[in-house]
Amino acid sequence: xxxxxxxxxxxxxxxxxxxxxxxxxxxxERVGLIGSSGSGKSMISKALLGLLPTNAQVSGSAxxxxxxxxxxxxxxxxxxxxxxxxxxxxxxxxxxxxxxSVGKQIELPxxxxxxxxxxxxxxxxxxxxxxxxxxxxxAKKYPSELSGGQQQRVGIATALITSPRLIIADxxxxxxxxxxxxxIVDLLVELVDKAGASMLFITHDFSVLSCATTRCYVLECGQxxxxxxxxxxxxxxxxxxxxxxxxxxxxxxxxxx
Amino acid sequence: xxxxxxxxxxxxxxxxxxDLSDMRQGAVSSVERSANQPSKRAAKxxxxxxxxxxxxxxxRLIWKRGEGKFxxxxxxxxxxxxxxSLFWTPQSLWKTDGYQVxxxxxxxxxxxxxxxxxxxxxxxxxxARTDLFIAVASVIFAGILGVLLISIMVSRNxxxxxxxxxxxxxxxxxxxxxxxxxxxxxxxASVMVVVLACGIGYGLNLARVARPEALLAANSxxxxxxxxxxxxxxxxxxxxxxxxxxxxxxxxxxxxxxxxVLAESGLTYLGIGVPSGVPSWGHSxxxxxxxxxxxxxxxxxxxxxxxxxAVALNIFGDVLRDTTDPSSNPELRRS
Numbered sequence: 191x192x193x194x195x196x197x198x199x200x201x202x203x204x205x206x207x208x209x210x211x212x213x214x215x216x217x218x219e220r221v222g223l224i225g226s227s228g229s230g231k232s233m234i235s236k237a238l239l240g241l242l243p244t245n246a247q248v249s250g251s252a253x254x255x256x257x258x259x260x261x262x263x264x265x266x267x268x269x270x271x272x273x274x275x276x277x278x279x280x281x282x283x284x285x286x287x288x289x290x291s292v293g294k295q296i297e298l299p300x301x302x303x304x305x306x307x308x309x310x311x312x313x314x315x316x317x318x319x320x321x322x323x324x325x326x327x328x329a330k331k332y333p334s335e336l337s338g339g340q341q342q343r344v345g346i347a348t349a350l351i352t353s354p355r356l357i358i359a360d361x362x363x364x365x366x367x368x369x370x371x372x373x374i375v376d377l378l379v380e381l382v383d384k385a386g387a388s389m390l391f392i393t394h395d396f397s398v399l400s401c402a403t404t405r406c407y408v409l410e411c412g413q414x415x416x417x418x419x420x421x422x423x424x425x426x427x428x429x430x431x432x433x434x435x436x437x438x439x440x441x442x443x444x445x446x447x
Numbered sequence: 448x449x450x451x452x453x454x455x456x457x458x459x460x461x462x463x464x465x466d467l468s469d470m471r472q473g474a475v476s477s478v479e480r481s482a483n484q485p486s487k488r489a490a491k492x493x494x495x496x497x498x499x500x501x502x503x504x505x506x507r508l509i510w511k512r513g514e515g516k517f518x519x520x521x522x523x524x525x526x527x528x529x530x531x532s533l534f535w536t537p538q539s540l541w542k543t544d545g546y547q548v549x550x551x552x553x554x555x556x557x558x559x560x561x562x563x564x565x566x567x568x569x570x571x572x573x574x575a576r577t578d579l580f581i582a583v584a585s586v587i588f589a590g591i592l593g594v595l596l597i598s599i600m601v602s603r604n605x606x607x608x609x610x611x612x613x614x615x616x617x618x619x620x621x622x623x624x625x626x627x628x629x630x631x632x633x634x635x636a637s638v639m640v641v642v643l644a645c646g647i648g649y650g651l652n653l654a655r656v657a658r659p660e661a662l663l664a665a666n667s668x669x670x671x672x673x674x675x676x677x678x679x680x681x682x683x684x685x686x687x688x689x690x691x692x693x694x695x696x697x698x699x700x701x702x703x704x705x706x707x708v709l710a711e712s713g714l715t716y717l718g719i720g721v722p723s724g725v726p727s728w729g730h731s732x733x734x735x736x737x738x739x740x741x742x743x744x745x746x747x748x749x750x751x752x753x754x755x756x757a758v759a760l761n762i763f764g765d766v767l768r769d770t771t772d773p774s775s776n777p778e779l780r781r782s
Contacts, residue, residue, distance in 0.1 A: 239675055241671075241674055241675060244603070244605065268677045268679065269677065270677070271674070271675055271676055271677035272675070272676030272677035272678075273677060275675075276676070277672070277675040277676070279668060279671070279672055279675075281668060284667065284668040284669065285668040285669050285671070285672040286669055286672075287669040287673075287686070287687050287690070287691070288669075288691070288774065289690045289691055289693075289773065289774075290686065290687075290690060298673070298676070298678065298682075298686060299676040299677070299678075302676065302677055302678060302679075302682065303677065332773055332774060334774050345672075348672070348676065349676070352676070
């Protein structure tokens with residue numbers, strides 16, 4: 191599903207958080223959105239889902255699969271969320287309900303968007319768990335019984351169970367260790383490509399971005415500072431903020447030039 | 448919707464053999480539906496079995512604890528005695544004897560007689576059913592009111608949530624007894640006055656006590672995640688907020704049941720609770736307490752029963768919270 195954002199701006203209580211955002215994701219493309227903390231990355235993902243806080247004012251346009259989410263009504267947005275747009279969150283431990291078994295949580299979006307009976311739903315949950323590399327018996331467990339990596343796999347399963355056409359991954363690896371990070375990114379890329387879906391991968395870490403995306407946008411202080419092929423940006427950063435982020439990535443992964 | 452055509456055909460199936468997009472809500476034909484009936488029923492049966500097993504596990508966990516045994520014993524005896532009293536009491540409730548007032552316990556009158564010579568034991572037995580009804584009805588009423596108020600208080604509409612918080616805070620300052628007095632004006636002394644007064648009072652209380660936890664759940668990441676996959680406010684409340692405030696709600700309602708029994712005694716003593724002629728523990732207490740200096744034993748029995756039941760209900764609430772928490776009870780997770 192394609193995304194076309196034109197001159198998008200979000201103000202909260204009159205204070206601009208992001209402005210003049212131009213962003214395009216083609217069908218089946220994996221695009222990154224990178225920026226340091228507080229640069230407004232999550233605000234953009236919230237705007238795409240129509241889930242901005244009530245005191246936010248939005249300007250510009252954001253087309254998600256042919257729907258203008260800036261002006262869309264709540265029922266239209268509700269059918270878009272989950273059904274066509276799946277979201278993977280930053281902190282898997284807190285984005286899973288502690289008192290609901292894992293299987294039930296993965297099943298909920300399916301229950302909301304499809305008319306399937308319980309047996310069918312549970313079978314799909316079991317197959318989805320297998321796809322994200324988890325044992326089907328994990329469905330009976332509670333989030334507190336799983337490791338961080340397993341929890342994020344559950345998060346991915348919850349986002350993908352409805353076969354969405356766009357995945358918004360909002361810093362999905364930030365809360366994980368570096369080995370698990372790599373595995374989660376690979377899994378996400380594999381599943382998204384297999385499904386032919388598009389992905390918006392939000393992160394502050396270039397080293398993660400290089401294996402997850404082909405093209406990316408660099409966000410600084412609420413504005414797009416740089417954009418281009420991920421590999422090109424990584425090899426020869428032009429803008430100041432891009433250079434800082436690339437340097438940080440090199441330092442972190444101990445591959446100094 | 449434009450999106451439906453959006454590259455669906457070129458999507459490789461990673462879900463199952465069938466394309467989910469053809470099975471959107473309402474798209475399953477009735478033929479498929481009826482073909483699915485037996486498996487649906489089997490699933491329902493399995494669910495019921497699992498539910499029953501969960502219930503049995505909780506009961507067993509409660510019974511394992513000393514205080515749980517006490518609470519369960521008192522509560523089951525209460526229910527059993529209430530049921531028995533409908534068909535049998537040692538003496539007829541309406542048998543009075545002017546020559547046998549304030550009699551000491553004997554073989555025929557196990558706990559003696561009261562001021563009009565009626566059998567105290569029989570009246571206490573019959574009182575059990577009235578108090579049971581009051582406790583259960585108040586808890587149901589308070590539970591419904593409390594949960595409704597909690598939903599409004601954590602609603603995303605800030606005018607609604609702020610308004611309801613102020614309203615609940617204002618209403619909570621009205622004592623239960625005043626609510627009962629006001630209700631008694633049009634209704635007179637009746638069981639329903641006690642039920643309504645307790646239900647309103649404890650419902651408000653429940654909402655106030657559970658609000659912080661509900662708010663915490665409402666602002667949590669998992670609710671954010673649920674909203675992002677298109678869950679409605681109702682679904683969020685049902686699947687995410689309520690299960691997370693359930694422990695508090697259970698303890699609070701259990702306490703309310705105990706307090707309702709106490710309130711019945713108090714309100715009946717004041718003359719606005721259970722009307723005279725209807726057996727209740729408050730009634731027994733009210734009739735015997737007048738001569739407590741002379742016949743202290745007669746006031747002891749109803750007082751003792753009310754206390755034991757209230758204590759048992761309070762303990763039950765605490766034990767129930769501990770035993771229904773899946774994270775500290777691995778047995779529950781297997782069911």
